Amino acid sequence: MLDKHLEKKLDQLSLYMEKMKLAEYVDLLHDTKRLLWVNLISGVARGFGIAIGFTILGAVAFLILQHLVGLNLPLIGDFIAELMNYVQESKGLRVR
Template identity: 85%
Template sequence: MDNRDQLEKKLDQLAMYMEKMKLAQYIDLLHNPKRLIWVNLIAGIARGFGIAIGFTLLGAIAFLILQRLVGLNLPLVGDFIAELMNYVQESKGLKP
């Protein structure tokens, strides 16, 4: 009987783990291709939007830091960054 009790205890633990993993919902999702495609589409759009926003913010912060470094007039770094910023502004059409 001891083995049977251990087996039942293990089965109960397995059932509890499966409930925590929401395995039934995942299997239902796999059997419904339309819902799976929809969920993945929404997730992809959200990831893409997040990446675009994050990259834009990081780029703006980097640009501000570069502007501040130019203002410090560091010998080598300042000249390089000033040339880089002039190139960016010319490519945007901001400078004649």
Template identity: 55%
Template sequence: MPPVRQPDLPDPEKLDAVYRFATGWAQRMEKSRVMEYTELLYSPWRLIWLNLLSGVARGVGIAIGFTFFAATIIYVLQVLGALNLPIIGDYIADIVRIVQHQLQLNTY
């Protein structure tokens, strides 16, 4: 009768490496919040509500940002128009007059 062969025991270093690899993946999955995302996909009304709120917030942010940007540009154009630069000054003055005229119009 041939001798019974003992199964090879896994190398402890390889087991440790596999454990560290699996633990790292588990931590990355928890950080990415995959579970929360999948729960969100199963509640469509909550998903719609969150998308609506984020869209409104983006819209308000864009409106406020554009307002500050446009006000800054108009202010710079007024300052440049006051310098009486030969060619550019007339062009800037026309733009400032048009913008001020549009702001004074009653749109209602």
């Protein structure tokens, strides 16, 4: 009875380990070149994703700021208009 229970638990454990792909992970850890390559590719992809995401977020923020300036709010509108002028001048889009 105890042997069958232990055998069943070992079968479950081996099934879980196979689902986790533990053997492939251990093989990856031992293959230094492949590990470096995988990490390099994932780092480049992560950096590219961050750059694209930040660009989209910045564009949305800029559009929101332009909309707030159009509403002509007393304190916020002046601050945002000044900020947008500074950004445009730093890009060389606006000539004083």
